[in-house]
Amino acid sequence: xxxxxxxxxxxxxxxxxxxxxxxxxxxxxxxxxxxxxxxxxxxxxxxxxxxxxxxxxxxxxxxxxxxxxxxxxxxxxxxxxxxxxxxxxxxxxxxxxxxxxxxxxxxxxxxxxxxxxxxxxxxxxxxxxxxxxxxxxxxxxxxxxxxxxxxxxxxxxxxxxxxxxxxxxxxxxxxxxxxxxxxxxxxxxxxxxxxxxxxxxxxxxxxxxxxxxxxxxxxxxxxxxxxxxxxxxxxxxxxxxxxxxxxxxxxxxxxxxxxxxxxxxxxxxxxxxxxxxxxxxxxxxxxxxxxxxxxxxxxxxxxxxxxxxxxx
Amino acid sequence: xxxxxxxxxxxxxxxxxxxxxxxxxxxxxxxxxxxxxxxxxxxxxxxxxxxxxxxxxxxxxxxxxxxxxxxxxxxxxxxxxxxxxxxxxxxxxxxxxxxxxxxxxxxxxxxxxxxxxxxxxxxxxxxxxxxxxxxxxxxxxxxxxxxxxxxxxxxxxxxxxxxxxxxxxxxxxxxxxxxxxxxxxxxxxxxxxxxxxxxxxxxxxxxxxxxxxxxxxxxxxxxxxxxxxxxxxxxxxxxxxxxxxxxxxxxxxxxxxxxxxxxxxxxxxxxxxxxxxxxxxxxxxxxxxxxxxxxxxxxxxxxxxxxxxxxxxxxxxxxxxxxxxxxxxxxxxxxxxxxxxxxxxxxxxxxxxxxxxxxxxxxx
Numbered sequence: 081x082x083x084x085x086x087x088x089x090x091x092x093x094x095x096x097x098x099x100x101x102x103x104x105x106x107x108x109x110x111x112x113x114x115x116x117x118x119x120x121x122x123x124x125x126x127x128x129x130x131x132x133x134x135x136x137x138x139x140x141x142x143x144x145x146x147x148x149x150x151x152x153x154x155x156x157x158x159x160x161x162x163x164x165x166x167x168x169x170x171x172x173x174x175x176x177x178x179x180x181x182x183x184x185x186x187x188x189x190x191x192x193x194x195x196x197x198x199x200x201x202x203x204x205x206x207x208x209x210x211x212x213x214x215x216x217x218x219x220x221x222x223x224x225x226x227x228x229x230x231x232x233x234x235x236x237x238x239x240x241x242x243x244x245x246x247x248x249x250x251x252x253x254x255x256x257x258x259x260x261x262x263x264x265x266x267x268x269x270x271x272x273x274x275x276x277x278x279x280x281x282x283x284x285x286x287x288x289x290x291x292x293x294x295x296x297x298x299x300x301x302x303x304x305x306x307x308x309x310x311x312x313x314x315x316x317x318x319x320x321x322x323x324x325x326x327x328x329x330x331x332x333x334x335x336x337x338x339x340x341x342x343x344x345x346x347x348x349x350x351x352x353x354x355x356x357x358x359x360x361x362x363x364x365x366x367x368x369x370x371x372x373x374x375x376x377x378x379x380x381x382x383x384x385x386x387x388x389x390x391x392x
Numbered sequence: 393x394x395x396x397x398x399x400x401x402x403x404x405x406x407x408x409x410x411x412x413x414x415x416x417x418x419x420x421x422x423x424x425x426x427x428x429x430x431x432x433x434x435x436x437x438x439x440x441x442x443x444x445x446x447x448x449x450x451x452x453x454x455x456x457x458x459x460x461x462x463x464x465x466x467x468x469x470x471x472x473x474x475x476x477x478x479x480x481x482x483x484x485x486x487x488x489x490x491x492x493x494x495x496x497x498x499x500x501x502x503x504x505x506x507x508x509x510x511x512x513x514x515x516x517x518x519x520x521x522x523x524x525x526x527x528x529x530x531x532x533x534x535x536x537x538x539x540x541x542x543x544x545x546x547x548x549x550x551x552x553x554x555x556x557x558x559x560x561x562x563x564x565x566x567x568x569x570x571x572x573x574x575x576x577x578x579x580x581x582x583x584x585x586x587x588x589x590x591x592x593x594x595x596x597x598x599x600x601x602x603x604x605x606x607x608x609x610x611x612x613x614x615x616x617x618x619x620x621x622x623x624x625x626x627x628x629x630x631x632x633x634x635x636x637x638x639x640x641x642x643x644x645x646x647x648x649x650x651x652x653x654x655x656x657x658x659x660x661x662x663x664x665x666x667x668x669x670x671x672x673x674x675x676x677x678x679x680x681x682x683x684x685x686x687x688x689x690x691x692x693x694x695x696x697x698x699x700x701x702x703x704x705x706x707x708x709x710x711x712x713x714x715x716x717x718x719x720x721x722x723x724x725x726x727x728x729x730x731x732x733x734x735x736x737x738x739x740x741x742x743x744x745x746x747x748x749x750x751x752x753x754x755x756x
Binding site for chain 1: 404407588
């Protein structure tokens with residue numbers, strides 16, 4: 081069942097089309113990662129679906145076709161900028177945001193404590209958040225967004241600028257929240273994060289969805305190559321072998337680096353045997369073979385290009 | 393959820409040291425500085441005839457004109473106590489008038505009387521004397537209604553610098569309170585906490601209402617602080633209509649809080665919020681008589697019209713009158729001006745924020 085359905089979403093700022101017909105479906109209890117370079121339209125899409133930015137055309141509906149106005153209380157929002165009050169303590173911050181959802185008394189206290197425990201801030205609950213480190217603030221930002229037990233948690237780059245320990249803690253929190261039944265929409269620049277926690281991925285660029293599905297789906301659908309590295313030793317002359325390999329079917333590129341030959345190919349079971357035969361004919365002896373599947377980062381760069389996006 | 397938001401606002405506001413300093417010290421500082429540094433402005437005994445003197449110079453006028461002048465000056469002197477002194481020469485007499493040492497210079501000639509006064513420094517008492525003199529000089533043989541003179545004399549009040557600046561300084565500091573509310577509202581946008589409040593289903597109106605209410609509470613503390621200080625330290629008598637003075641000052645607090653909240657919502661950055669609130673508050677303060685006494689401002693051509701645009705002008709007039717136990721139309725007028733301005737700003741904000749830029753889905 082789709083918890084969030086976006087169809088043909090469009091939003092332009094004067095002449096610039098920030099979102100150009102985005103279609104997206106978020107299923108219940110999945111962790112859906114949204115990837116995209118700077119200016120791709122991720123934040124505008126989130127702003128539109130949260131009802132913060134009025135969109136030009138398209139449709140955004142939540143569970144059972146409900147509009148944002150009636151469904152917003154089911155959303156937990158963890159923005160990229162720290163949406164916390166520096167003059168209040170961690171506990172006061174979480175308590176305030178949770179109380180906005182009508183919780184009070186013991187129930188409120190339980191939810192506040194649970195959220196603070198989850199992010200590991202229970203020991204500093206009575207300390208002013210303005211005195212926290214960057215990582216602690218990020219974790220408090222998360223606690224404020226999830227204390228009221230929302231069905232859908234939207235996280236906009238929640239790990240920007242923090243140390244590996246805090247990042248790891250947040251990623252663990254995301255998985256724990258998902259295990260507890262929450263659906264998570266997660267935007268980030270960090271591919272390893274998406275690979276680690278997301279069950280589905282959508283890549284957005286120039287305001288359009290250019291790929292969506294599981295990580296395997298995306299890599300598979302786009303036919304990205306597997307990388308095979310043959311190590312012949314430092315003194316080996318690879319010129320003959322490389323030119324023979326380039327002519328082979330299913331091989332996309334061949335590069336030599338010292339005694340190593342890096343071959344990119346689409347999956348072909350018989351390829352390795354043919355390469356071994358060719359090497360033998362060229363008088364070469366293979367010392368080691370390693371194979372690496374294309375990473376999401378490579379797919380991302382393939383799809384969105386390597387040119388810098390924030391030059392203009 | 394108003395309770396939750398209000399609780400948070402009050403906690404955040406009262407745990408901030410800067411806010412506490414502002415609330416308790418700013419009115420005391422402004423009242424003290426203005427009272428002692430600008431006290432000479434008010435020493436002109438405006439509104440009274442105390443130490444009032446008018447100079448005259450007889451330019452070989454006929455005995456008829458000289459007698460008429462003597463009759464008028466005697467009547468004014470007996471009714472008001474203002475003395476008429478013969479000037480040695482016109483030039484030095486005019487210099488005295490320009491420096492507020494005398495109300496005016498009357499030159500008596502065969503053709504009549506020429507009344508010279510300072511265009512910028514004529515005190516309230518001087519204006520009254522001029523009006524009386526002109527009125528009587530226009531009548532036959534200086535006959536006029538002596539009762540009218542008596543009435544004007546009785547109505548004249550006698551403010552002093554401490555009393556004047558207690559009210560005008562306090563009003564000025566209340567205007568600056570708008571900055572705290574402006575910051576508080578703007579920070580909600582800057583921190584992004586306003587988005588969380590919106591998503592919770594609470595309207596922004598509730599948040600603004602709680603900010604304004606916090607401002608009003610802060611304003612009450614502000615007024616009480618000034619009341620205690622001025623009464624105990626400066627010995628200022630607030631008069632028998634203190635409750636009405638409090639009411640007017642609370643209306644100003646409301647206006648100031650609404651103004652700050654609206655500017656905070658409309659500002660695109662913190663410095664825009666700060667400069668807008670400060671600039672308008674200072675302008676209102678200067679024009680409203682918080683620095684330069686109202687009697688001086690009211691005597692300046694053009695400016696005497698512009699000052700009426702400042703809500704502080706109306707408030708200071710009303711409060712000055714109330715402190716002398718005079719309840720006049722200025723009180724009602726001030727209430728209307730402050731309520732009207734507050735309502736106008738809130739309507740303006742509602743219209744600005746409810747207008748969707750362009751789009752199908754209404755924003756939260």
